[in-house]
Amino acid sequence: MRVAIAGAGAVGRSIAGELLENGHEVLLVDKAPTAISVERVPQAEWLLADACEITSLDEAALQRCNVVIAATGDDKVNLVVSLLAKTEYGVPRVVARVNNPKNEWLFNESWGVDVAVSTPRLMSALVEEAVSVGDLVRLLRFSHGDANLVELTLPADSSVAGTQISEISWPEDTSLVTIIRGNRVLTPHGEETLEPGDELLFVAAQAREEQLEELLQARH
Structure with missing residues (x-):
């Protein structure tokens, strides 16, 4: 896979290093001569522009x-x-960094963005994810389809604890992606039984998040 990264600062270089380690081709582009530090990521292509x-x-x-x-x-x-x-070159996948959370609403398909990554929002989400049980935490927003990557740690008195996945009526436009149980990462299948403390990761339409949270929360 060939990846072009606009911005050769600390963030761009770190991303480039990870991608190169995974065997991808990387081009770093920056207009600042001081940012062109070939020796820091020698395996990448560099372009001063x-x-x-x-x-x-x-x-x-x-x-x-x-x-x-x-x-x-x-x-x-x-x-x-x-x-x-997106519009001039038809690049299949465009990922954009959001520096100011107030601008996040702009980073959507109208501007060619497939995935917007907001570092402040991601850090706050990770804090919430670490301390929240029974509350839905939004980790990442996908522009296409208005879908989000969300997480919920299943409380002990959840209405679906002890229930097989195949027996749960999930909201529309919602998909359980993985289950994190202790040190294990589980691929969901119909016979798997959800346990209290499971960290559940979903891709869900934003309009379905409230319904999903209600389904997974404590019994009333």
């Missing part, structure tokens, strides 16, 4: 990329890069 300029993206051969990551520290730049990647 403005990722908001069509000529620069032509030089980067963005049409050859499977994924574009807009990872600069400027939300306006990330939106422009996302829009150009």
Whole structure:
């Protein structure tokens, strides 16, 4: 997979390092000469250019990329890069960094964003996930289909504790992705029985989140 990353700061370089370790091709693009630190990620391709300029993206051969990551520290730049990647070059997957949570509402398919990653929101979500039992925690928002990755730790008195997955009537547009039970990561199947303390990860439409939370909460 070929990935172009706009923004060669600490975030962009860290992402590049992870992707390279996983065997992907990576191109780092930044307009600041001081950001071009080839020695820090020597396996990556580097391009000194403005990722908001069509000529620069032509030089980067963005049409050859499977994924574009807009990872600069400027939300306006990330939106422009996302829009150009999707509309001008037809990049299949566009991931954008959200620096200011107040701008998160802009990072959707209208701007070419498939996945928006807000570091402040993600950190707060991880804190909530660590301390919340019985409350639905939104971990990640997907632009397409208005779906979110959400998590809930099953309380001891949940109405579905001790119930097989096949016997539960899940809300529409909701899919149980995985179950984390202690140190184990379980693939959900119909005969699996949910246990108190299970961390359940779902992909769910935003409109179904309240219904899902009600289903999993304590018995009344």
